[in-house]
Amino acid sequence: MATRRYSTAAEIALYYTRQTAYQPECKQLSVQVRKELLSKLEQVILARRKDIQEALFQDLGKAALESDYAEIFAVISELRFIQKKLGRWAAPTAVANNLLFFGAKAYIQSEPKGRTLIISPWNYPFQLPLVHLAASVAAGNTVILKPSEFSEHTNRILAEIIAEVFDPQHVAVVEGAVEETTQLLALRFDHIHFTGSPAVGKIVMQQAAKNLCGVTLELGGKSPVFIDRQTDLSKTCKNIIWAKFLNAGQTCIAPDYALVDSSLKEAFLAQLKEALITAFGTDPKLSKDYARIINGRQLTRLKTILEEELAQGTQLICGGEVLEEQRYMAPTVVIPTRLDRRLMQDELFGPILPVIFYQDLAEALQIVNEREKPLSCYIFSDNKAYVEQVIKHTSAGSTCINDAVIQIMHPNLPFAGVNNSGIGQSLGKFGFQDFSHQRAILQSSPWVRMSSFFWFPYKERTKKLVNLLIKWF
Incomplete structure (x- = not known):
């Protein structure tokens, strides 16, 4: 070359x-x-x-x-x-x-x-x-x-x-x-x-x-995933694994972190691990379908964030392996202990999925609304009222319900952010x-030019006309 x-x-x-x-x-x-x-x-x-x-x-x-x-x-x-x-x-x-x-x-x-x-x-x-x-x-x-x-x-x-x-x-x-x-x-x-x-x-x-x-x-931004207790957990975990680890997490509308009803904790983590093994095997670096990080600089950034979190007590659920010569980071799932460090402040743009378990929806909504408006928001729920509450009380460039990332493929929907996530x-x-x-073009009536009604000098009939317009138009 x-x-x-x-x-x-x-x-x-x-x-x-x-x-x-x-x-x-x-x-x-x-x-x-x-x-x-x-x-x-x-x-x-x-x-x-x-x-x-x-x-x-x-x-x-x-x-x-x-x-x-x-x-x-x-x-x-x-x-x-x-x-x-x-x-x-x-x-x-x-x-x-x-x-x-x-x-x-x-x-x-x-x-x-x-x-x-x-x-x-x-x-x-x-x-x-x-x-x-x-x-x-x-x-x-x-x-x-x-x-x-x-x-x-x-x-x-x-x-x-x-x-x-x-x-x-x-x-x-x-x-x-x-x-x-x-x-x-x-x-x-x-x-x-x-x-x-x-x-x-x-x-x-x-x-x-x-x-x-x-x-x-x-x-970009930190695109959240809301997971309600009323959802098909197996399908939901598969959706999240695909959307998050597509292109090794280097997707601007990828789920950045998951907010999960606390009643689902054990079942969710078990299903997530099972879905990861189904997708990439027990050793993802051997999978022909799992991408790599673009360069050493990005890999170092991700590795540093993960090491900082683990040193502060964040729980590693799976993954964490990094091979610098291969630009490889394993699909990684963690449970953070705090929300004020880089893991939950910066857009991750890589294969790290923080999972936060909430007691009630209001708590989850507060976590999202304390951050900048995200590019996307994902909701997994079969409860219409839950979905409506999330949409009503959040703002995002796009929202997808019971799937993720696919909204960008719809030919008649715009792709856009809001405020910090785009203009x-x-x-x-x-x-x-x-x-x-979008050029506005007006061709005047062939019978009368409207501007003639307002011609100088202003007269009493001009005043009456303006009063009429204010009253009726």
């Missing part, structure tokens, strides 16, 4: 200059041309399927099947959905008039925002860049894509695929780390889409504010709208 290199300052400047010049032409690309580009992207991805699988294995140790459904299928599904719906989304949408605008024509026209920047993370290094790229291209924008420097092998395939489909004046990939990202953020974009941590999201937002640039922030919406129609400006 060739020696890795980052994009130079000159290359970044050239991409930006060319995209700025091309943007007026890009804005005029028909819906049909945009669909053809997305169709070509789909075909190139399918042709490179094995290469994508291999790159994801090298970066994250992902099984080919997991790469297929969690990365490749997610992109293909989004591309096909956009192609199917784009004509309808991009068409002008008429809005109703009231009597005040009788005879006028009012409608909303989606138009491209212009130059867009997409900054993507390393945990789903193929899926996340491309689903947002698809939305921006569908909306008629130019795109500079900045993937994470940590997913080196996937980035190479990603760049090759994009170069085969798009001219760099339309879509370009910039590789680099902090220096290159800083250079990009200093440029005047019309919209920035960032996926990552809240800490970096604040930096992105500060830089965007200098140019009054719109932002979409997909961040703006993505995927499907919501992604298209996020990269579009």
Whole structure:
């Protein structure tokens, strides 16, 4: 493999200059041309399927099947959905008039925002860049894509695929780390889409504010799981194991910690251990289906958090093994003794599941509401009143009942956070709208221009008209 290199300052400047010049032409690309580009992207991805699988294995140790459904299928599904719906989304949408605008024509026209920047993370290094790229291209924008420097092998395939489909004046990939990202953020974009941590999201937002640039922030947080006594415990534990340890816990909407009715303690822990053995065997490092941590830095962070907790009396239920040369951390379940340390303050983003047993629902709700609003909230209960109480007394970007993580796969639901977990919406129609400006257009009545009613100088009839409007409209 060739020696890795980052994009130079000159290359970044050239991409930006060319995209700025091309943007007026890009804005005029028909819906049909945009669909053809997305169709070509789909075909190139399918042709490179094995290469994508291999790159994801090298970066994250992902099984080919997991790469297929969690990365490749997610992109293909989004591309096909956009192609199917784009004509309808991009068409002008008429809005109703009231009597005040009788005879006028009012409608909303989606138009491209212009130059867009997409900054993507390393945990789903193929899926996340491309689903947002698809939305921006569908909306008629130019795109500079900045993937994470940590997913080196996937980035190479990603760049090759994009170069085969798009001219760099339309879509370009910039590789680099902090220096290159800083250079990009200093440029005047019309919209920035960032996926990552809240800490970096604040930096992105500060830089965007200098140019009054719109932002979409997909961040994270500690997504809780509520487990009621009225639930099928066997199915629930299997759902949690899959959602938590998919991609070795490196999923932004993965369950971060579990809140379990205390009456279920022994049964829950027994079912959880049984589900783990069913999923990965008695020695998970031998499982071909269990992924690895992206790099040594992240592994050290997770290892340190776990060691700190165990030294403070946190109970280790299972797991805990770390093999640094393999970037491996076993699926780990713990019962914390306190909730004010890093384990229960920071988003874990790894294969550690803290379990907290509550006496009543009010206690569990308080634990959640003392923290920042999470990206997702999961509820396992067959009790409708319990579910309604959790939804009513919490706030989250999304909520899934009696399953986990799958809400992101629904084509007609937005993917979004709230406050600390994100700003703006993505995927499907919501992604298209996020990269579009909804332009309000009003064509006055052919018989009379409303502004003539308010013409200077103001007269008594103008006053009567205004009083009439205040009273009846």
